[in-house]
Amino acid sequence: MTTTENDAQPADTSARRKFLQTAGLAVGGFGMLAVASAPALAAGKAKPKMADAKGDVGVLQGALALEHEGIAAYTIAGGSGLLTPDVLKIALVFLGHHKGHRDALANLIRKAGGAPVEPKTDAQYTAELNLGALKTQGDVVILATKLEMGATNAYVGQIAALQDHGLAHLFAQISTDEAVHWAILNNALGNAAPTPAFIFG
């Protein structure tokens, strides 16, 4: 069985459409920041804002790299033949979410005049994530659980660095998507929900 990036079909197209519309709002907000800054920049008064926008693009690039890695992990693991059909179905839903995140982030970077970071090769991701060591479905789920936990915390931990409120909202949305993935996977592993409050961040 081979699973390519194009195989993933979002389970709920209306939810995806709604997400993309919301992401579009964030794109609009970020674009407005750049446009609004332009006249002031010409007058030599908007350097801090431009610096802020540049910082936001840096945050977006890191987030995009994270999504590329997640997409590769689900794609490669999904094509490994280790997953049962039911688990593969869920993995493909999650893969679709990560692709939605990737597209939204890449669009924002382009809107801001940047060049979105490109994904690495599958061979690089396989080596970096030690995917060759995955022997069972359980191994795959454990790795995915760790990556989703890390991704959730990465988004939550960077919100404070964002200058644009629209982007902060988008990061909150994405982090909760990742948290849902983590919760489902953690439950599948039979792990209890963490007792303390503030599980992430």
Place this chain on the structure above:
Amino acid sequence: MATTRIHRLVLAFPAGLAVVAGALAAQAAGDPVAGKAQYEGTCGGCHSVDANRIGPMHRGVVGRRPGSVAGYDYSPAVRRLGGLWTTARLDQWLQGPQALAPGAKMYLSVADPAKRADIIAYLASVSPPAEPVRGARHQRARTVDAGAKR
């Protein structure tokens, strides 16, 4: 000549003690076992101990020169940092990477001091122990370098 050597050792000793004491204090303050879980949860989205991913690998980070892991594409900001990653400097980094190295690729910060201490204790546990005296002069010289503008 022997006197000079002894003189150097005497001068180096307090610096060496300071390095070791600093490292021990940071390790004592944090719990490396709890730090492993914190590291995997907080840093694991981008970092691994033994592989460069979105961020560079972390084995050996304590005592290492910033921007020095082979095969990782660092930002100019981190390459320019100079000095060494000490436990104190890592604590500063985790409080706000952009404050320490504006333009660095990392933006995530860890606000909780106890959590930072645990993570740093774990990072120290996957780093080789500091050489007490022999490396102290070297380290002191490089740390001084880090304060100089380049």
